[in-house]
Amino acid sequence: MRRYLMAVAVIIAVHVGTTQAYSQQWLLGGSMGLSLLDGTAGFHITPAAELVFNGTMGVGTEFSINTQYGVPLFWYPYFKYYFGVPGSKLRPYANAGPVMTFNTPNAPSFGVLFGAGVNIPIANRLYIVPDVQFGPVFGVGGGEYPFILSGYYWGYQTYGLTSFSYPSSTVFAFSIRGGIRYEL
Secondary structure, eight states: OHHHHHHHHHHHHHHHHHOOOOOOEEEEEEEEEEEEETTEEEEEEEEEEEEEETTTEEEEEEEEEESSSSOOEEEEEEEEEEOOOTTOOOEEEEEEEEEEEESSTTOOEEEEEEEEEEEEEEETTEEEEEEEEEEEEEEESOEEEEEEEEEEETTEEEEEEEEEEEOOEEEEEEEEEEEEEEEO
16 A cells, blocks of 8 residues: 555656646736617726636636716626637637626626637737627616605695606626736
8 A cells, every 4th residue: 555655646746746837927907998888888997907827717807987877887807718829929818707787776786798809919028908898787777766746735735755666677788998918
């Protein structure tokens, strides 16, 4: 048994010792562009941070500030996969993740965003990043909105409180944007 454990330890040591490992890389930057949310067009600014593992997979987060539909704020944590292009310095990617919107009627609302883009190197560790994001956001716009009725009853001024109930709906978010990233 002891010889078996020694053989396994030697095999693991040889394998680990000869394997080239990639370090983690931080990408910091931001994006800005045009967005559509439920048929309304607007402009948005998005700071972003991303941690890349193995040079092919990454996790990141964005916080988008928009100018349409009640000035929504989007928080978008995502998983990103980089595709290898042999003989090229371009780094195309696809990403997906949940999104949470704030500052919309009946907020917060949740959804799923999907996207794709490419990191284009322009200098040492500096990239231009054009991309597209799209997906549904569920439960936007519903809620109870109170209003006051006034009138006269037998010569007395009276007031009544009632409310409207608006159903929530699913909206489609779409954005085309350009950005810049710096690799730390």
